[in-house]
Every structure is written in C-alpha cells, then in structure tokens.
Amino acid sequence: MKHHDHDHAHDATLEELRQALTREFWDERYGGSERVWSGRPNQRLVEQTADLTPGRACDIGCGEGADAIWLAEQGWEVTAMDVSRVALDRTAQHAIEREVDDRVKVGEYDVLAGHPPRKPRHSEGFDLVSAQFMHVPREDFDEVYQRIAAAVAPGGRLLVVGHHPDDVETGARRPHGPGLLFPPEQVLAALGVEGGSSDDWEVEVVDSPVREQETEDGLMRVRDSIVRLRRRQ
C-alpha cells in the first residue's frame, strides 16, 4: 500500500488548510455558483437519525441547509450554523421555500473561534449535534470536536461524519490531500473515549462504510467515517 502522508502532490500546509476554514473562502465558494451541494440530505444523517425522537438539533457547518431542512421536516427544531454568511442566507431561503422556516434558525459559528456553539436558551444543550463533513486540520481537531461536543445535552447525541483518509488512496477527489480527513477513532480519541466508553459518553456507532457517490468524474466509491455517541445523563 502506498502512503501519501508526506509525498502527496496536493499536501497543503497548516496555514493553507486553515485558510480553507475561513468565511472569505466559503463565501467565495458559495458565491461562485447558485448551488454547490445536491440539496439532498446526507445519507449517513438520514440513516443515523432514523431511530431518534425529534427534539432540538444543531447542524455544524450546515452549508446550503439540506440536512437542517430534512431534520426540520422530520420534526426537529434546528439551529443551522456555519462560518459562511452566504451559506446561512441560502439555508434560510431554502427553509422558507420548503415551509419549515418556523423550525430552522440560522446562526454564525466559526469552529476555530475558540468557544462552543451557543446552546438553546434555558436548556443544557441540544438533543442532537450533527457535524457532516466538517473537516479541520489535525492540529485543531481535538479542541474543535471537544467544543462541538460541549453543546450536546445530557442524554443527547453527537453525530460526526467525515471523509475517511482511505479516500486519498482510492483516488477520490480530495483537493487538500489527507490533511483534513479523519478515521472515526480520531473522534473517540479527541473526546477521551477509550475502550468503547467513558464517564461522559456511551458509544453507539463507530463505522467506516463505503458508498457510491456521483462526482464530476463519474460514480466513485468513497469511505465515510461515522461516530455516534450519547452523552450520559
């Protein structure tokens, strides 16, 4: 097996990776086309929330709002957060079009800003905090995911889904090289979950399945990292 960690042609520096997490970068990316993502909810979100009772959810890095809107349609009260104002405006607009704007709020949140997402008023947190493809540099990963996890209420779930580092080997288009990709175990380690549980978290799902994804280069096999944890009461 080839290892690209140090020799991948597109390996980016830490500064370049952090640049890909700024408002300017994403406002420009979203501003450059009418629609960047498909408008369909992420498959893993749909699968992983099927057995949950709707409550208050937070979607970190919500993009154009497909997941937030889908969750609202299932009965969740959703706060959709993103660093990009263009993304948030689009999410709000799509929520109006789909007539779920009474259940979708948007709010600016920068995962690198150093504070946890704001919890709903008069509550101990969200019943579900979802971060789908919210990739951050390895150097920032533990702190970012500890802050995101801090917004989960006792008894609530943290759902993290991302691209698995295997994708670099299989040739899936990953413009920044391996620097932003993570295996599911990295989330567990960031939250101090050793050997399948911790004082704070019960592990419900740790998986890295393959799915087929439509891309500009045709149908590709991609591997997802999936972690679902429940905060102990």
Ligand SMILES: C[S@@+](CC[C@H](N)C(=O)[O-])C[C@H]1O[C@@H](n2cnc3c(N)ncnc32)[C@H](O)[C@@H]1O
């Ligand atoms: C790969 S997209 C995923 C969007 C959506 N979750 C999905 O799965 O379709 C990453 C999202 O994270 C947002 N993002 C990037 N940097 C961020 C940051 N520092 N804080 C919060 N959100 C950020 C981007 O604007 C973008 O919408």
